[in-house]
Amino acid sequence: MDRSPLPLEQLQAAFTETYPRYTENEAFVEASRCLYCFDAPCIKACPTDIDVPTFIRKIATGNVLGAATTILESNLMGHTCGRVCPVDELCVGACVLGAEHRPIAIGRLQRYATDHLFATGAMPFEPAPPTGKRVAVVGAGPAGLSCAGELAKLGVEAHVFERSELPGGLSTYGIVVMREPVAVALEEVEFVKRLGVQVHTGVEVGEDLDPQRLVSEFDAVVIAAGTGKVPRLGVPGEDLEGVTDALDFIAATKMAEKDGLAHLYDVKVGREVIVVGAGNTAVDAATIARRLGADRVTMVYRRGLGDMPAYDHEVAFVRNEGVDIRLLTQPVEFLGEGGRVVGVRCVRMALGEPDASGRRSPEPVPGSEFVLPADQVVLAIGQEKRLGLFAAFGLEVAHGYVKTDAELRTSHPKVFAAGDCARLTGHALTVTAAQDGKIAAKAIARQLGLDVPAPAPGEPTGRPILTQPPVREQVGGVGG
Amino acid sequence: MADLTTVFAGVRSPNPFWLASAPPTNTAYQINKAFEYGWGGAVWKTIGDPVLNVCNRYGAFEMGGQKLLAINNVELISDRPLAVNLKEIAEVKRLWPDRAVVVSAMVSSNPEAWRTIVQQIEDTGADAIELNYGCPHGMSERGMGAAVGQVPEYCSLITSWVTEVASIPVIVKLTPNVTDITKPARAAVAGRANGLSLINTINSIVGVDLDSFELRPNIGGKGGHGGYAGPAVKPIALHMLSQVAIDPEVKAAGVPISGMGGVQTWRDAAEFLLLGATTVQVCTAVMHYGFRLIEDLTDGLSNWLDSKGICSVSEVVGASTHRVSDFGDLDLSFKTVARIDEDKCIQCNLCYVACDEGAHQCIDLTVDGVRIDPAALAADRASLKAGVGPQGRKPQPKVREEDCVGCDLCSLVCPVEGCITMVEVPPERPSVTWNELVRTRPDVTTDWDAMNAYRAEMGIDIH
Numbered sequence: 001m002d003r004s005p006l007p008l009e010q011l012q013a014a015f016t017e018t019y020p021r022y023t024e025n026e027a028f029v030e031a032s033r034c035l036y037c038f039d040a041p042c043i044k045a046c047p048t049d050i051d052v053p054t055f056i057r058k059i060a061t062g063n064v065l066g067a068a069t070t071i072l073e074s075n076l077m078g079h080t081c082g083r084v085c086p087v088d089e090l091c092v093g094a095c096v097l098g099a100e101h102r103p104i105a106i107g108r109l110q111r112y113a114t115d116h117l118f119a120t121g122a123m124p125f126e127p128a129p130p131t132g133k134r135v136a137v138v139g140a141g142p143a144g145l146s147c148a149g150e151l152a153k154l155g156v157e158a159h160v161f162e163r164s165e166l167p168g169g170l171s172t173y174g175i176v177v178m179r180e181p182v183a184v185a186l187e188e189v190e191f192v193k194r195l196g197v198q199v200h201t202g203v204e205v206g207e208d209l210d211p212q213r214l215v216s217e218f219d220a221v222v223i224a225a226g227t228g229k230v231p232r233l234g235v236p237g238e239d240l241e242g243v244t245d246a247l248d249f250i251a252a253t254k255m256a257e258k259d260g261l262a263h264l265y266d267v268k269v270g271r272e273v274i275v276v277g278a279g280n281t282a283v284d285a286a287t288i289a290r291r292l293g294a295d296r297v298t299m300v301y302r303r304g305l306g307d308m309p310a311y312d313h314e315v316a317f318v319r320n321e322g323v324d325i326r327l328l329t330q331p332v333e334f335l336g337e338g339g340r341v342v343g344v345r346c347v348r349m350a351l352g353e354p355d356a357s358g359r360r361s362p363e364p365v366p367g368s369e370f371v372l373p374a375d376q377v378v379l380a381i382g383q384e385k386r387l388g389l390f391a392a393f394g395l396e397v398a399h400g401y402v403k404t405d406a407e408l409r410t411s412h413p414k415v416f417a418a419g420d421c422a423r424l425t426g427h428a429l430t431v432t433a434a435q436d437g438k439i440a441a442k443a444i445a446r447q448l449g450l451d452v453p454a455p456a457p458g459e460p461t462g463r464p465i466l467t468q469p470p471v472r473e474q475v476g477g478v479g480g
Numbered sequence: 481m482a483d484l485t486t487v488f489a490g491v492r493s494p495n496p497f498w499l500a501s502a503p504p505t506n507t508a509y510q511i512n513k514a515f516e517y518g519w520g521g522a523v524w525k526t527i528g529d530p531v532l533n534v535c536n537r538y539g540a541f542e543m544g545g546q547k548l549l550a551i552n553n554v555e556l557i558s559d560r561p562l563a564v565n566l567k568e569i570a571e572v573k574r575l576w577p578d579r580a581v582v583v584s585a586m587v588s589s590n591p592e593a594w595r596t597i598v599q600q601i602e603d604t605g606a607d608a609i610e611l612n613y614g615c616p617h618g619m620s621e622r623g624m625g626a627a628v629g630q631v632p633e634y635c636s637l638i639t640s641w642v643t644e645v646a647s648i649p650v651i652v653k654l655t656p657n658v659t660d661i662t663k664p665a666r667a668a669v670a671g672r673a674n675g676l677s678l679i680n681t682i683n684s685i686v687g688v689d690l691d692s693f694e695l696r697p698n699i700g701g702k703g704g705h706g707g708y709a710g711p712a713v714k715p716i717a718l719h720m721l722s723q724v725a726i727d728p729e730v731k732a733a734g735v736p737i738s739g740m741g742g743v744q745t746w747r748d749a750a751e752f753l754l755l756g757a758t759t760v761q762v763c764t765a766v767m768h769y770g771f772r773l774i775e776d777l778t779d780g781l782s783n784w785l786d787s788k789g790i791c792s793v794s795e796v797v798g799a800s801t802h803r804v805s806d807f808g809d810l811d812l813s814f815k816t817v818a819r820i821d822e823d824k825c826i827q828c829n830l831c832y833v834a835c836d837e838g839a840h841q842c843i844d845l846t847v848d849g850v851r852i853d854p855a856a857l858a859a860d861r862a863s864l865k866a867g868v869g870p871q872g873r874k875p876q877p878k879v880r881e882e883d884c885v886g887c888d889l890c891s892l893v894c895p896v897e898g899c900i901t902m903v904e905v906p907p908e909r910p911s912v913t914w915n916e917l918v919r920t921r922p923d924v925t926t927d928w929d930a931m932n933a934y935r936a937e938m939g940i941d942i943h
Contacts (some may be wrong), residue, residue: 060544
């Protein structure tokens with residue numbers, strides 16, 4: 001494991017935003033293709049109900065500020081969502097032009113609009129006069145910022161407490177820079193702050209701040225703390241030098257990008273990298289390892305192709321990057337020499353009977369062990385739940401997540417929860433986190449007796465009740 | 481392969497496509513090049529009195545990324561010295577004996593000036609003269625161009641000055657900036673014109689710059705009306721062409737018409753031919769794409785004629801003019817209804833909103849064949865989000881044929897080719913026209929009670 005062997009120019013190209021910003025004319029031409037459907041399916045497919053045909057028409061008419069306003073009215077995290085949303089699964093997937101034509105590039109148009117607004121520094125919203133109500137939000141990721149911003153618009157004094165040095169959550173630390181540069185995440189935070197939200201970083205609730213004090217001093221508390229580190233795999237050799245947490249690996253490249261892409265040389269990368277896991281985080285880590293110059297990157301996954309949690313387009317993308325995927329392969333030991341990892345002992349798996357999740361459970365094939373050489377191992381096998389924090393607030397928990405009702409009330413009457421920490425079911429995406437923030441903000445405002453605009457006809461007041469199995473990835477990939 | 485040879489007032493050309501008098505026909509260089517590409521004829525950019533031009537000269541009307549849907553111009557007639565033009569015309573005609581070389585002219589309104597220019601043009605060997613009675617800017621303020629074309633008496637008088645002295649055919653080019661195009665057309669015929677051409681450009685201001693508040697085209701901070709041409713004017717040109725083509729006096733005189741105004745493709749040209757044009761002139765399309773367009777113009781027209789089993793382009797000239805009718809002679813019992821092909825429908829619902837808010841409320845949105853209350857659409861959206869009912873279902877627009885008034889708006893807004901068609905259905909009552917009603921049941925056409933009684937009698941229900 002060492003610094004990237006690549007020349008700076010190549011590194012810069014590999015870590016620049018994948019899709020260049022639309023020129024004015026490109027945006028106009030693409031926006032002009034939109035049919036402006038009535039009761040458009042793209043709106044239905046957006047978890048935050050962005051009025052997509054309206055904002056696209058505004059781009060086509062040259063009212064780009066108005067377009068951005070339409071987006072941010074529905075989703076204060078629209079600047080990030082335009083970059084990271086799995087649009088093929090959402091709005092673009094619903095576009096009526098997808099059938100026989102080319103669907104509208106909604107994400108890129110959204111990004112064009114919000115980029116314009118952020119470049120001009122415009123503030124299209126005027127927060128309501130102060131109500132005297134105060135709400136504490138734990139976590140400055142998309143759910144917390146969305147919630148705090150919506151509360152600030154209603155005249156609530158919102159304080160966000162963030163344990164990391166920088167606000168923005170996964171937008172700042174977890175989404176690969178090819179998809180979202182750190183500056184984008186930070187300017188989105190600045191926008192929320194301009195609504196009146198106070199963001200306190202480097203403050204860990206439960207360590208630096210007593211949870212009970214928050215409950216007693218604020219009118220309501222929102223837990224939007226996300227998830228924790230990648231858990232241990234529980235095999236020998238996990239403490240060897242060269243065994244890395246995928247989130248730390250990605251975060252290192254984010255911080256390098258923030259300081260200038262030359263700092264990517266500060267990120268250590270192996271020549272032969274094994275990534276354990278098969279979700280979108282694993283895809284991101286594998287992509288980064290390749291782009292930092294690893295000769296060979298192999299993802300190992302104990303189940304089959306169809307069970308991979310990463311989106312299909314992400315899987316196709318990472319294969320295109322030159323990453324090998326070893327399916328039905330389970331690491332059983334990390335091998336070391338002189339304290340450094342040199343290989344991964346794996347065992348072949350075979351699919352047995354369906355388990356509780358309905359997937360056929362993999363079982364080791366006796367005598368099938370083999371060793372893959374590796375000088376870096378990146379673990380991307382999920383994230384730990386922040387059970388200690390939940391307990392400190394005395395919250396009921398279900399399967400490691402804060403238990404809430406559809407309006408995101410927890411078992412504690414003054415405490416709400418939003419985002420990944422409360423996402424027992426459904427898609428853990430930036431856009432669903434942003435929607436959670438809106439739902440919680442409205443529920444809090446109603447609880448505090450504030451003047452909340454009545455829901456528009458059909459406007460959902462709570463979370464959708466999803467029946468499909470949860471998709472457990474938050475980070476969002478670089479492909480597609 | 482169909483014969484595209486055209487004879488217009490005795491002037492032959494190998495195909496009906498002439499370049500209109502405009503910037504593409506400014507020089508011998510351009511016209512030689514155009515003839516090498518295969519253009520059948522060219523009308524030389526108007527020669528006449530001395531002028532000086534301005535810049536900017538052109539402005540464009542654009543929409544949805546489509547450039548030059550129309551062009552607006554304030555360029556004047558040829559600003560090259562008259563002698564240079566005359567010399568080049570002679571040279572071009574000598575080089576291209578088989579092509580139609582027509583010279584557009586415009587001089588001050590006195591007989592002597594016209595006699596002189598006619599003689600100068602004839603000396604070049606040109607095939608015909610086109611009198612520019614259409615230029616709407618610059619020249620009209622000096623009493624020329626549209627200033628003549630808008631006054632039938634002037635039109636007739638000046639035409640007769642020219643036809644008295646000319647030995648080659650005289651074509652009069654009409655301005656569309658009039659209320660009734662047949663008036664100047666008849667005046668030109670009265671002046672013994674050998675042919676008519678139309679339309680010249682339409683008065684227009686193409687736009688205002690929202691940053692500077694200046695007009696487009698901007699001429700040193702000012703602007704004014706210019707001549708509007710290009711694809712967007714085609715429907716106006718077709719209408720005016722049809723009015724002239726069916727005019728009894730024009731028909732009686734037997735003068736041919738050279739049609740123009742927005743011709744960009746062979747399809748456009750075919751429509752001009754069907755409505756009575758013997759030749760078709762092209763300008764804006766060439767300004768946009770160059771002379772090479774002629775290849776598809778002739779090839780496409782020829783293939784279309786072949787596909788119709790028509791041997792000669794002359795056979796289609798005016799073939800649709802007998803269908804041009806006044807409203808009063810249209811059959812009130814003719815009935816069509818809209819049908820939506822649900823296999824092709826992409827559920828954009830543009831037909832629904834157009835019908836519901838812009839027309840006659842005959843399209844429903846349905847789910848599983850059951851009409852849904854439009855007011856409940858939003859609630860339906862919420863239920864979709866909440867996972868109630870099948871995920872991702874989209875409302876399907878359906879026409880209530882018994883209520884459909886056959887207006888055709890839905891099929892016009894539908895973005896899917898062949899998805900909505902207007903289907904002719906058997907008439908529900910005997911054929912009758914408004915004019916027949918005026919004759920046979922005059923009370924019905926003037927009195928609402930009588931009209932209501934008539935509707936009840938005929939089973940006409942208007943919701």
